[in-house]
Amino acid sequence: MADSAAAAKPTPLLKDELDIVIPTIRNLDFLEMWRPFFEPYHLIIVQDGDPSKTIKVPDGFDYELYNRNDINKILGPKASCISFKDSACRCFGYMVSKKKYIYTIDDDCFVAKDPSGKMINALQQHIKNLLCPSTPFFFNTLYDPYTEGADFVRGYPFSLREGVPTAVSHGLWLNIPDYDAPTQLVKPLERNQRYVDAVLTIPKGTLFPMCGMNLAFDRELIGPAMYFGLMGDGQPIGRYDDMWAGWCVKVICDHLGLGVKTGLPYIWHSKASNPFVNLRKEYKGIFWQEEIIPFFQAATLPKDCTTVQKCYIELSKQVKDKLSKVDPYFDKLADAMVTWIEAWDELNPPSGAASKVPNGKAK
Numbered sequence: 001m002a003d004s005a006a007a008a009k010p011t012p013l014l015k016d017e018l019d020i021v022i023p024t025i026r027n028l029d030f031l032e033m034w035r036p037f038f039e040p041y042h043l044i045i046v047q048d049g050d051p052s053k054t055i056k057v058p059d060g061f062d063y064e065l066y067n068r069n070d071i072n073k074i075l076g077p078k079a080s081c082i083s084f085k086d087s088a089c090r091c092f093g094y095m096v097s098k099k100k101y102i103y104t105i106d107d108d109c110f111v112a113k114d115p116s117g118k119m120i121n122a123l124q125q126h127i128k129n130l131l132c133p134s135t136p137f138f139f140n141t142l143y144d145p146y147t148e149g150a151d152f153v154r155g156y157p158f159s160l161r162e163g164v165p166t167a168v169s170h171g172l173w174l175n176i177p178d179y180d181a182p183t184q185l186v187k188p189l190e191r192n193q194r195y196v197d198a199v200l201t202i203p204k205g206t207l208f209p210m211c212g213m214n215l216a217f218d219r220e221l222i223g224p225a226m227y228f229g230l231m232g233d234g235q236p237i238g239r240y241d242d243m244w245a246g247w248c249v250k251v252i253c254d255h256l257g258l259g260v261k262t263g264l265p266y267i268w269h270s271k272a273s274n275p276f277v278n279l280r281k282e283y284k285g286i287f288w289q290e291e292i293i294p295f296f297q298a299a300t301l302p303k304d305c306t307t308v309q310k311c312y313i314e315l316s317k318q319v320k321d322k323l324s325k326v327d328p329y330f331d332k333l334a335d336a337m338v339t340w341i342e343a344w345d346e347l348n349p350p351s352g353a354a355s356k357v358p359n360g361k362a363k
Ligand SMILES: O=c1ccn([C@@H]2O[C@H](COP(=O)(O)OP(=O)(O)O[C@H]3OC[C@H](O)[C@H](O)[C@H]3O)[C@@H](O)[C@H]2O)c(=O)[nH]1
Pocket: 022, 023, 024, 025, 026, 047, 048, 049, 084, 085, 086, 087, 088, 089, 105, 106, 107, 108, 178, 211, 212, 213, 232, 239, 240, 241, 242, 271, 272, 273
């Protein structure tokens, strides 16, 4: 009987090709709710803050955990590019992973329900988004043409219907929306109750505010560009980690002909962080982004930038050239971008096929 039951249970999609990266400063009880969806996958936990604190992980999960001491030991002086006391530290998990795909989620994000009341398996939807092509060059008005019950509409060029590989799947959030501090302050009680049943490719040439709390990507296609910058302790800015990564990633995806999708899946974001603390962390970013975004909108990469690393190094040069006048911070950030690539290539030598090397072990 048991054999037939096990045989009937399908192997979760990409079970051995995807890591789940969680940045955390607290015990991971939230995993209990995700157990049915996450248990078959390997977790990479990036413990931020005090490394002497023990993070409790519920039994039954296969994981490796890295605290600040581990990061310093593994990267040596290059650890300076990994933020401390900010969720930006999660990008260390992307670097140490050996898998082709990454899903990253915050520890205050829970399983949401769709309008029918069904629990949403966010991970499976992200995998579906990543395994289906994107359509950045021509907008399909019936949204994702590859999803069940939809297709390319009349007038959509057949020459473009093959689409391009999808590098990023950006999910959304019910309940607490990812608002900046000023918006949070004026709308403290606002909750996102709108479930929009759509997945959209973000058109080429359009930037977007990438939120890191429910995000998946193809690590082999775009991993080296997923650097979450210098944030938190000792830095003049915080909570722009995912934004910075998203702007760099989108410019590089546009240049390399890769797709970025946003929309389904939703998660349930449960905890609003303190808007006053957030304001202190973000306020420089609120001014700076008025100059940063035109910089990324105008950024072009030369034809000989044929790899993500080459694109990223070129972008770091342009950051140093054009953004250092905004604030000396960008000079430091540009150097950290180079350090990140050096560390990435050290941990991910080009010869090794990323998804074939075994993971690290739980602590
Ligand atoms: O110093 C820290 C603080 C938090 N974390 C971990 O990061 C995750 C997000 O933390 P939290 O849910 O408290 O903050 P939010 O304001 O909701 O986060 C949003 O804005 C900042 C980031 O862009 C984040 O991705 C957004 O979701 C959570 O897992 C904390 O444990 C940390 O590692 N270090």
